[in-house]
Amino acid sequence: NAGVTQTPKFQVLKTGQSMTLQCAQDMNHNSMYWYRQDPGMGLRLIYYSASEGTTDKGEVPNGYNVSRLNKREFSLRLESAAPSQTSVYFCASRGGNTEAFFGQGTRLTVV
Amino acid sequence: GESVGLHLPTLSVQEGDNSIINCAYSNSASDYFIWYKQESGKGPQFIIDIRSNMDKRQGQRVTVLLNKTVKHLSLQIAATQPGDSAVYFCAESDTGRRALTFGSGTRLQVQP
Numbered sequence: 001n002a003g004v005t006q007t008p009k010f011q012v013l014k015t016g017q018s019m020t021l022q023c024a025q026d027m028n029h030n031s032m033y034w035y036r037q038d039p040g041m042g043l044r045l046i047y048y049s050a051s052e053g054t055t056d057k058g059e060v061p062n063g064y065n066v067s068r069l070n071k072r073e074f075s076l077r078l079e080s081a082a083p084s085q086t087s088v089y090f091c092a093s094r095g096g097n098t099e100a101f102f103g104q105g106t107r108l109t110v111v
Numbered sequence: 112g113e114s115v116g117l118h119l120p121t122l123s124v125q126e127g128d129n130s131i132i133n134c135a136y137s138n139s140a141s142d143y144f145i146w147y148k149q150e151s152g153k154g155p156q157f158i159i160d161i162r163s164n165m166d167k168r169q170g171q172r173v174t175v176l177l178n179k180t181v182k183h184l185s186l187q188i189a190a191t192q193p194g195d196s197a198v199y200f201c202a203e204s205d206t207g208r209r210a211l212t213f214g215s216g217t218r219l220q221v222q223p
Contacts, residue, residue, distance in 0.1 A: 004154075031209055040119060042200055042213035043155070050209040058210060090154055097143050097206050102154035 002026055006091050006103035013081040013110045021076040021106050023091030029101075031094040032074035033058075034066060036087040037105075043090060049074055081110045119198060121218045130188040132217045134201030137182060141203040144177060145211065146186045149198045158186070158199075188219075196221045 007022045025032065030051045035043040035058075045058030049068040063085060065077045074093075078085060086109050092100040124130050136144070142163040147155035161168045161175045161184075168175050174187040184201050198218050202211040 033210055035213075040215075042215045043202075045210050045212070048210045056209075092211075094209075094211075097204060099145055099157045099160055100202075100211050101157075104154050105152075 004091055004093055004101050004103040006089075006106050008106060009104065010107050011109070013078075013108065015082060015110060017081050018077070018079050019081065020078075021089055021091075021108075022073070023075065023103060024073045025091075025093040025101070026072065027093060027095065027101065028071070029093035029095045030071070031096075032068065033092040033094070033100065034064075034074070034076045035090045035092065036060065037090060038087050046076065046089075081108075083110045086110045119216050119218045121220060123220045123222060124191050125222050126191060126193060128191055130186075130191045130195070130219060130221075132186045132188075132199050132219065134184040134186075134214045134217075135182060136184060136201070136203050136212075136214070138203065138205065138212070139182065140205040140207070142205050144175070144184050144201065144203045146173075146175060146184075147200045147202065148195075149200065149216075151197075155200060191219075191221050193221045193223060195219060 004025045033048040034046040037043050047066040049055045052071045067075045089106045091103045094100045145160040146158040149155045159170045159175050172189045176185045198216045200216045201214040204211045
């Protein structure tokens with residue numbers, strides 16, 4: 001049972017490049033989330049999807065888009081990467097008002 | 112290595128001592144609270160949770176206390192071990208809000 005799987009694990013982008021971070025969960029959870037974590041800070045919510053077919057903005061959505069492709073997969077897209085988006089990105093899933101399960105993170109550097 | 116948590120408040124304890132990590136929250140509607148442990152280079156891992164109809168819950172070597180009056184949450188770790196060294200985050204949510212909101216975290220350092 002893999003839980004939450006994120007790809008890639010590491011990525012270096014040049015300013016202005018685009019990329020998509022992939023996330024998949026195998027726990028049949030309805031809700032999925034994207035957080036970013038900067039040094040010295042907690043996790044901040046970028047976007048979430050409460051159920052298949054819905055997405056909502058979180059605390060820091062600017063510069064990002066998301067797609068809930070199906071119940072398993074939730075992707076995060078950076079259309080034009082900026083150095084301020086250098087961070088560690090975590091995907092998570094939840095089955096209800098319970099604990100969230102996290103992936104191992106994607107370490108993104110924008111130069 | 113991972114630079115997450117570079118400027119976090121740090122709690123330093125001796126191996127075998129008890130540790131107490133505190134967290135304040137602001138949303139009076141929050142009804143679910145959780146503690147996560149994050150080791151360097153890894154995603155957050157569940158430790159223990161508590162719902163608002165309780166004020167204390169115990170796990171293996173860990174206890175969570177909830178004081179709704181002052182909106183305060185604490186994590187107690189008994190007989191702290193070197194493997195407990197990590198960054199600890201509290202998080203909360205309410206039934207109407209679909210996402211967990213995280214606190215800023217505390218780094219626990221266990222001295223042998």
